[in-house]
Amino acid sequence: MSSSKTLIRTLIKNPTRIKSKSQAKQLHAQFIRTQSLSHTSASIIISIYTNLKLLHEALLLFKTLESPPVLAWKSVIRCFTDQSLFFRALASFVEMRASGRCPDHNVFPSVLKSCTMMTDLRFGESVHGCIVRLGMDCDLYTGNALMNMYAKLLGMSSKISVGKVFDEMPQRTSCDDLKDETCIMPLGMDSVRKVFEVLPRKDVVSYNTIIAGYAQSGMYEDGLRMVREMGTTDLKPDAFTLSTVLPIFSEYVDVIKGKEIHGYAIRKGIDSDVYFGSSLVDMYAKSARIEDSERVFSRLSRRDSISWNSLVAGYVQNGRYNEALRLFRQMVMKKVRPGPVAFSSVIPACAHLATLHLGKQLHGYVLRGGFGSNIFISSALVDMYSKCGNINAARKIFDRMNVHDEVSWTAIIMGYALHGYGHEAVSLFEEMKQQGVKPNHVAFVAVLTACSHVGLVDEAWGYFNSMTKVYGLNHELEHYAAVADLLGRAGKLEEAYEFISKMRVESTGSVWSTLLSSCSVHKNLELAEKVAEKVFAIDSENMGAYVLMCNMYASNGRWKEMAKLRLRMRKKGLRKKPACSWIEVKNKTHGFVSGDRSHPSMDRINEFLDGVMEQMEKEGYVADTSGVLHDVDDEHKRELLFGHSERLAVAFGIINTEPGTTIRVTKNIRICKDCHVAIKYISKITEREIIVRDNSRFHHFNRGNCSCGDYW
DNA sequence: GTAGGGTTAG
Numbered sequence: 081m082s083s084s085k086t087l088i089r090t091l092i093k094n095p096t097r098i099k100s101k102s103q104a105k106q107l108h109a110q111f112i113r114t115q116s117l118s119h120t121s122a123s124i125i126i127s128i129y130t131n132l133k134l135l136h137e138a139l140l141l142f143k144t145l146e147s148p149p150v151l152a153w154k155s156v157i158r159c160f161t162d163q164s165l166f167f168r169a170l171a172s173f174v175e176m177r178a179s180g181r182c183p184d185h186n187v188f189p190s191v192l193k194s195c196t197m198m199t200d201l202r203f204g205e206s207v208h209g210c211i212v213r214l215g216m217d218c219d220l221y222t223g224n225a226l227m228n229m230y231a232k233l234l235g236m237s238s239k240i241s242v243g244k245v246f247d248e249m250p251q252r253t254s255c256d257d258l259k260d261e262t263c264i265m266p267l268g269m270d271s272v273r274k275v276f277e278v279l280p281r282k283d284v285v286s287y288n289t290i291i292a293g294y295a296q297s298g299m300y301e302d303g304l305r306m307v308r309e310m311g312t313t314d315l316k317p318d319a320f321t322l323s324t325v326l327p328i329f330s331e332y333v334d335v336i337k338g339k340e341i342h343g344y345a346i347r348k349g350i351d352s353d354v355y356f357g358s359s360l361v362d363m364y365a366k367s368a369r370i371e372d373s374e375r376v377f378s379r380l381s382r383r384d385s386i387s388w389n390s391l392v393a394g395y396v397q398n399g400r401y402n403e404a405l406r407l408f409r410q411m412v413m414k415k416v417r418p419g420p421v422a423f424s425s426v427i428p429a430c431a432h433l434a435t436l437h438l439g440k441q442l443h444g445y446v447l448r449g450g451f452g453s454n455i456f457i458s459s460a461l462v463d464m465y466s467k468c469g470n471i472n473a474a475r476k477i478f479d480r481m482n483v484h485d486e487v488s489w490t491a492i493i494m495g496y497a498l499h500g501y502g503h504e505a506v507s508l509f510e511e512m513k514q515q516g517v518k519p520n521h522v523a524f525v526a527v528l529t530a531c532s533h534v535g536l537v538d539e540a541w542g543y544f545n546s547m548t549k550v551y552g553l554n555h556e557l558e559h560y561a562a563v564a565d566l567l568g569r570a571g572k573l574e575e576a577y578e579f580i581s582k583m584r585v586e587s588t589g590s591v592w593s594t595l596l597s598s599c600s601v602h603k604n605l606e607l608a609e610k611v612a613e614k615v616f617a618i619d620s621e622n623m624g625a626y627v628l629m630c631n632m633y634a635s636n637g638r639w640k641e642m643a644k645l646r647l648r649m650r651k652k653g654l655r656k657k658p659a660c661s662w663i664e665v666k667n668k669t670h671g672f673v674s675g676d677r678s679h680p681s682m683d684r685i686n687e688f689l690d691g692v693m694e695q696m697e698k699e700g701y702v703a704d705t706s707g708v709l710h711d712v713d714d715e716h717k718r719e720l721l722f723g724h725s726e727r728l729a730v731a732f733g734i735i736n737t738e739p740g741t742t743i744r745v746t747k748n749i750r751i752c753k754d755c756h757v758a759i760k761y762i763s764k765i766t767e768r769e770i771i772v773r774d775n776s777r778f779h780h781f782n783r784g785n786c787s788c789g790d791y792w
Numbered sequence: 793g794t795a796g797g798g799t800t801a802g
Contacts (some may be wrong), residue, residue, distance in 0.1 A: 189793050224793040288794045323795045390797045423796040459799040490800040522801050529801090535800095558801060590802085643799040 097631035106277040128153040135163055143562045147179065155189045166194035169204065170245050185219040192225035201233045203245040223279040224225040224286050230271040230463035231293030269293055270695060288320040300328045312559030319353040326359035335367035348762050352381045356790040365394025385416050393425035405438065429691060434746045436468035437667045459488040466495030469744040469771040486520050494526040500787040502534030507566045521553055524773035532569060533777060535791055540566050555584065561591045568598025569791065573607050600628050608632055623657055661725035661747040665736045685731045689722060697763040704754040726755050726772060734766055743770045750774045760784050
């Protein structure tokens with residue numbers, strides 16, 4: 081190497097010439113040996129150390145400088161930012177200003193990034209003031225960083241910490257120009273737009289930043305407008321642009337536009353990008369094209385935890401719960417660590433499948449991973465425990481949460497509603513409002529469902545009307561359905577019929593079939609026939625309606641009508657979905673199909689049922705065969721009843737668990753009336769708490785009673 | 793200096 085002065089001159093021009101860590105250390109040693117380590121040369125070495133990520137060495141050398149020049153300051157600030165030590169980066173910036181050094185345009189991108197990461201908008205605004213005063217608001221990199229900061233911080237206004245950095249700064253009085261600077265900025269994306277317009281030259285990053293800002297604040301049309309504007313310049317969309325734009329089409333469920341982007345990405349060779357790949361998997365899944373998601377996922381050259389989770393979440397969104405769990409397991413086996421988002425995606429799969437043991441396992445993972453206080457996960461857990469039949473565990477998690485939002489409130493309210501504790505649900509709804517949390521559409525579905533399950537007609541009307549009058553929410557199909565259900569259950573069948581006929585949204589087969597089942601409960605065959613025609617007019621293949629009508633004809637002895645209806649079913653190729661129930665015993669799920677005697681424990685089950693039957697009859701049980709739709713004699717009907725899947729599952733549970741263990745059974749269709757009576761007796765005779773989840777709610781059987789109060 | 797996946801209902 082030539083003389084130190086020449087070396088310095090060469091390095092100032094191109095400090096990246098030093099490529100290895102040992103080279104940098106050698107250079108440093110050489111300067112010390114020749115006693116030529118001036119302020120300038122030290123700064124250059126600091127900057128070289130920073131480039132090579134030698135944080136410790138850079139800081140040590142920095143500390144030896146009495147009055148560090150700008151180059152040294154900016155290296156150190158960048159160093160801290162790169163190492164995610166954002167507070168220290170900002171503290172250094174304040175110290176630098178206090179020492180009278182004037183920052184150059186290389187300093188601000190790091191400083192602004194630190195403000196963004198510290199979520200301190202006030203500090204960021206004062207830095208912006210500083211930038212304007214130094215005339216650096218036209219600098220491309222600085223402007224891009226400013227846009228990013230405003231987009232992130234103004235978009236999350238409820239979560240930002242105002243002036244946190246200043247308050248913690250020990251020497252804050254020595255930096256007056258920062259402290260007093262307050263920019264009065266317009267809110268939200270307007271600030272970003274303003275910065276964007278000031279920039280004399282824009283690059284791809286400028287466009288990407290503003291597009292992402294619009295996309296993340298839900299201003300999709302403005303985002304897409306910027307993409308078009310970008311097209312009129314000679315700047316071309318890159319991987320960043322595309323992975324920002326695709327989620328807009330997921331939101332719009334516009335698979336045509338999404339596919340166009342996919343095609344463009346293939347032509348540009350961007351389709352293998354991990355970020356873009358995850359957006360693509362998500363876009364196809366949200367457009368109900370899960371096979372396309374699978375195809376994209378299988379072709380990804382590299383997969384990180386987000387790309388895995390995009391497909392897991394996609395499966396859940398499309399109701400493919402077992403596949404979601406399978407993929408999640410596969411991901412863990414491949415040593416890809418699931419983050420908090422992965423848990424909040426996969427836990428709902430357990431909720432839908434009612435697999436308590438898997439849900440509990442995931443809960444364990446969550447706690448070990450330190451995600452116990454994540455509000456998304458906690459809400460999902462509340463829902464999972466309640467759907468798996470354990471409302472007490474759900475309540476415990478709810479009570480331990482630090483903050484409750486409308487989603488967590490709704491989860492617990494819906495939980496109580498489904499378990500038949502309608503009054504508790506209604507009072508929680510009131511508590512939510514009291515605490516200033518505004519109920520949304522789903523919260524109203526929950527509270528109306530609660531009213532419906534316990535027959536709170538007046539309260540339900542109050543809530544239904546308050547939606548539009550107090551909260552400015554539209555009535556959606558689900559709200560109409562809940563009220564119609566409520567009227568029907570309460571026996572106000574004609575009123576319910578009128579209500580559905582006058583709904584302001586298009587009715588569906590399911591709304592009418594809810595009323596149909598009320599007609600069946602209240603034995604109103606005449607109205608049922610009218611309602612059934614409504615159902616078939618909308619949905620001619622509605623199995624539930626066929627079965628209900630067949631049942632009603634059967635219980636009225638109208639075998640001819642029943643046969644006609646069955647013929648109609650057969651012509652359409654419809655087959656009755658077999659009733660099945662399942663139960664978890666020792667972490668294994670056992671399924672039972674009505675009338676199927678193939679389970680290996682069948683002999684023991686029958687032996688148990690025969691024994692318990694004797695006692696039941698002593699206590700006054702009489703088989704209610706009215707629900708059996710077969711045209712056979714009563715003795716045969718009784719036998720058919722005893723083969724019902726829920727009864728088999730309950731019996732299996734009792735003979736395979738310790739005395740006193742709670743029995744949890746899940747059934748795919750509504751629990752049968754006679755089984756409901758029988759299980760009440762069984763709970764009393766065996767002294768067991770038995771919880772049956774059917775397709776609409778939970779029944780807690782205890783000491784001969786059921787939580788539904790026989791109102792379901 | 794820029795990007796992707798999440799909770800409640802149906």
